Amino acid sequence: MSATLATPMLPWAPFEPPHPRSLPAVIALLRAMLEGEGNLLGLLPAEAYRMPIGPLGWSRRSTVIVNRPDLVRHVLSDPEGIFPKSDLMVAALDPLIGDSIFVSSGATWRRQRAMIDPALTMMRVNRAFPAMEAGAEAAEASLLRAARDGAPFSLDLMMSHLTADIICRTVFSTSLESRVAHEVFDAFTEFERSVAQVEIRRLIMDRAWTRIPQKRHVLEACALIRRHLGALLDTHLAAGADFDDICEAVIEARDGEGRAFTRQELIDQLGVLFLAGHETSASALTWVFFILATQPALVARLRAEVAEVCGEGPVTFEHTKRLPFIRNIFRETLRLYPPITFLPRVANEATSLDGYPIRRGALVMVAPWVLHRHEHYWKRPHIFDPDRFDPAREGEMTPGAYIPFGIGPRVCAGAAFAQVEAVLLIARLFRRFDFHAVAPERVRPAARLTTRPVEQVMVTVRTAA
Numbered sequence: 001m002s003a004t005l006a007t008p009m010l011p012w013a014p015f016e017p018p019h020p021r022s023l024p025a026v027i028a029l030l031r032a033m034l035e036g037e038g039n040l041l042g043l044l045p046a047e048a049y050r051m052p053i054g055p056l057g058w059s060r061r062s063t064v065i066v067n068r069p070d071l072v073r074h075v076l077s078d079p080e081g082i083f084p085k086s087d088l089m090v091a092a093l094d095p096l097i098g099d100s101i102f103v104s105s106g107a108t109w110r111r112q113r114a115m116i117d118p119a120l121t122m123m124r125v126n127r128a129f130p131a132m133e134a135g136a137e138a139a140e141a142s143l144l145r146a147a148r149d150g151a152p153f154s155l156d157l158m159m160s161h162l163t164a165d166i167i168c169r170t171v172f173s174t175s176l177e178s179r180v181a182h183e184v185f186d187a188f189t190e191f192e193r194s195v196a197q198v199e200i201r202r203l204i205m206d207r208a209w210t211r212i213p214q215k216r217h218v219l220e221a222c223a224l225i226r227r228h229l230g231a232l233l234d235t236h237l238a239a240g241a242d243f244d245d246i247c248e249a250v251i252e253a254r255d256g257e258g259r260a261f262t263r264q265e266l267i268d269q270l271g272v273l274f275l276a277g278h279e280t281s282a283s284a285l286t287w288v289f290f291i292l293a294t295q296p297a298l299v300a301r302l303r304a305e306v307a308e309v310c311g312e313g314p315v316t317f318e319h320t321k322r323l324p325f326i327r328n329i330f331r332e333t334l335r336l337y338p339p340i341t342f343l344p345r346v347a348n349e350a351t352s353l354d355g356y357p358i359r360r361g362a363l364v365m366v367a368p369w370v371l372h373r374h375e376h377y378w379k380r381p382h383i384f385d386p387d388r389f390d391p392a393r394e395g396e397m398t399p400g401a402y403i404p405f406g407i408g409p410r411v412c413a414g415a416a417f418a419q420v421e422a423v424l425l426i427a428r429l430f431r432r433f434d435f436h437a438v439a440p441e442r443v444r445p446a447a448r449l450t451t452r453p454v455e456q457v458m459v460t461v462r463t464a465a
């Protein structure tokens with residue numbers, strides 16, 4: 001039986017959650033400069049949401065936004081090997097994750113990808129599910145305390161904590177309660193605060209491949225994270241094959257010639273799993289929970305779906321595949337607030353994209369944020385409408401215009417993990433709690449390391465009636 005058909009449609013008005021107003025290019029540049037380094041979203045001119053390919057306003061270095069889906073696929077698949085990950089992003093992430101899977105290219109990347117993939121298959125996610133459930137249970141206990149207390153708390157912080165806890169449990173078989181894991185979390189928060197995926201000042205002012213000095217406190221935070229990841233890794237190495245977690249799967253991975261990752265390489269890869277595995281999910285879930293905290297009719301509908309599919313019992317791994325409305329809420333949130341706002345590449349040589357000239361050293365930006373709100377590919381692009389992902393409305397979709405997990409060979413290795421985790425948390429936490437956003441009118445998105453609110457979103461919580 002289809003859960004969607006049997007779930008009652010409660011009255012609900014489509015609404016437009018916050019986004020920066022699109023302005024002409026020159027005014028957008030002035031606004032972005034005024035708002036400081038953090039928010040590249042403010043730099044996007046109104047034309048960006050209409051053009052197939054074109055320049056991103058003014059910058060010393062040529063910067064091109066690519067929107068047309070076939071060109072997007074070409075850049076991200078990179079058959080000629082001329083569009084590696086952008087030097088700006090690689091430099092920003094280097095002290096934390098070295099030359100690991102997220103940033104490497106060519107043969108190094110192919111070897112790493114073949115070794116990491118088996119650690120994140122759906123079957124592996126199934127094995128990691130009890131650890132995800134334990135994370136959800138810990139979150140419920142802390143929300144119960146918050147409900148008793150009644151005071152507002154930061155949704156962003158709660159989500160970072162919760163998803164980091166789940167990564168610690170699934171990757172390392174420990175929780176954020178452990179001292180080492182908590183110190184990794186604190187140092188990571190410092191890193192996240194200081195590093196943007198694409199720093200706006202660098203983008204506007206620097207030439208290609210300019211060497212970027214890292215701030216000292218960022219380097220210190222990265223060194224600390226790597227030391228602690230090393231300690232967690234050593235516990236696994238010392239125990240032999242006693243653990244059944246993602247870290248163990250990466251330790252056991254072998255390349256085509258039977259070689260394992262070295263200790264240094266393992267720390268790089270575990271750094272990626274920690275970074276890509278919790279920061280992205282925290283970003284996505286912050287927006288899901290913020291939106292639902294302002295839309296009680298959507299919450300009522302998702303509760304009806306959970307009641308129908310799971311009854312009074314637990315939300316199981318199998319259930320997470322049978323909750324289409326929750327999945328569509330997650331999909332629609334990833335459309336409007338893709339955690340990885342931009343997928344920046346650099347042109348290693350002069351080339352052209354369907355006749356559009358690309359200079360050597362140009363930044364070639366595929367921007368899920370822009371593509372997902374493009375006027376030619378979406379009906380009412382800024383409106384939150386989870387039902388647009390209903391199979392009955394498939395005809396409205398433009399193939400290749402929805403890429404929250406990327407596309408082509410570099411597509412997210414953890415997409416299955418992220419989707420199961422999100423559906424489980426949304427189903428469990430909204431089943432038991434009512435969230436209320438304290439000042440929703442103040443919430444504005446910014447492109448930092450991921451798509452985050454400019455200021456923390458404050459919420460209160462009550463146990464559901």
Ligand code: HEM
Pocket residue numbers: 076101102103113116120272273276277278280281284334338339340343344403404405406407409410411412413414415417418
């Ligand atoms: C909602 C959550 C997530 C989103 C939206 C997301 C999005 C993405 C995107 C867009 C990319 C491609 C970047 C590019 O082409 O430049 C990527 C790569 C990657 N993601 Fe995710 N991700 C999420 C969660 C996760 C999780 C939970 C893990 C691991 C547990 C993970 C591991 C990775 C890895 C290892 C890569 C690098 C793949 C490669 O380059 O071969 N991600 N992710």
